[in-house]
Every structure is written in structure tokens, then in C-alpha cells.
Amino acid sequence: MTNDFKYIFFHKPYGVLSQFTQESPKHITLKDYIDVPEIYPVGRLDWDSEGLMLLTNDGQLQHRLANPRFGHKRTYWVQVENIPDGEAVNKLCTGVEIQNYQTRPAQVKLFLEEPTVSKRNPPIRFRKNIPTAWLEMTLTEGKNRQVRRMTAAVGFPTLRLIRVSITNLQLNGLQPGEWRYLTAPEIQILQKSRI
Numbered sequence: 001m002t003n004d005f006k007y008i009f010f011h012k013p014y015g016v017l018s019q020f021t022q023e024s025p026k027h028i029t030l031k032d033y034i035d036v037p038e039i040y041p042v043g044r045l046d047w048d049s050e051g052l053m054l055l056t057n058d059g060q061l062q063h064r065l066a067n068p069r070f071g072h073k074r075t076y077w078v079q080v081e082n083i084p085d086g087e088a089v090n091k092l093c094t095g096v097e098i099q100n101y102q103t104r105p106a107q108v109k110l111f112l113e114e115p116t117v118s119k120r121n122p123p124i125r126f127r128k129n130i131p132t133a134w135l136e137m138t139l140t141e142g143k144n145r146q147v148r149r150m151t152a153a154v155g156f157p158t159l160r161l162i163r164v165s166i167t168n169l170q171l172n173g174l175q176p177g178e179w180r181y182l183t184a185p186e187i188q189i190l191q192k193s194r195i
Helices: 059-066 086-094 146-153 184-192
Strands: 007-012 050-056 074-081 107-110 132-139 158-166 179-181
Touching: 007 184, 050 059, 059 184, 074 146, 086 107, 086 132, 086 146, 132 146, 146 158
Parallel strands: 050 158
Antiparallel strands: 007 050, 007 179, 074 132, 074 158, 107 132
16 A cells, blocks of 8 residues: 655754744744645754654654653753752652643663764853753653753753654754655654554
8 A cells, every 4th residue: 555645854953943834034944944745743842952853744643643642752862051960860760840740750861971962053051160961861741841841840951952762763863954754664663653
């Protein structure tokens, strides 16, 4: 059986809205990067977040991946202000309260060395007296600005946020502003997430 489904990965740069509609002339949107008709983002990344976005015209898959009931994994690399201690990491792992909501348990680890990431334009604010650290956070839910609210709730504000994977599919080498069609094996991985 053949179909006309399209599946695209896009590395969303900082300052780009996760939509095709321009709300004001100053907004940069997906249409400034992707000229493929009738595809839609699965979920969102805030304008000040970066990283992997999936776009498709497969409505059933879009519904399944966007529905919190199915709890698919999303992994983020998060640069935070100061160095989180074990207690803060443990709180993030077990769940924190944000806006009268208790987050689900998450997988969180502190990077011992800074991960290799592309430069951001503009760069984060640099403060000589305040160190930064990187966390890897894997969540199975996606409330509005959840990662930022979680790190702030434990006392380590987010400076930079990059989504590096959706389910088991990785950003792998896509540079900010680049997009590509998914490969057949990648599409199979997504199809399995329907089950």
C-alpha cells in the first residue's frame, strides 16, 4: 500500500516560531526554512528553544505523538545557571511541582563535560562569576515551557534548551535551519510508536 505521507526533521534555530503562520512582520517562522506544502509540526518548541522538530501530514501519527496519554520520550540538552547538586537532579528525576502540577518522573543526568553543540545566535548571556552546567533531560510529557519551569523550580534557571531526540530518533548532524526527509528505517521507528 502506498501513501503520500511526508515526514521531515527540522533543526529549529533560536528565535523561530514553531508554526508556518506569521503573526507579525518581525516573526521568523517555519515557512522561512521549509517549502513543503501541507505538513504540520508535531508538538512545539518555544521560540527561544532549539533543536529537533518532526513535521508530517500523517494525522494519525501526529495525534499519537502529541497526545500525552501515549507518553513518548523527548530528550533535551539543557544549559543551566550554576552547577546542580545531587538533590536538585534527584528532584527533577522524581518530579517537581510547577504551576499546581506535579511533573512525571524524568530521566536526568548531569554532563561531566560540556556537550558539543552548535553556536547560538545570539549567544547566551555570559556572567564571569556564575558557572553553567549542562543536563540531559528525558521527559514523557510536554507541558508549556515545562523544562524551563522544572529547572527554575529546583533553583537552576535554564539558559539554553536544545531538543536532541524524539522517541528513538536523534538530531544527529542536522545544523540549525537544516531539514531533511526521514529515512525508511526512521519512519518504521515512528510507525511502531502507533502501537
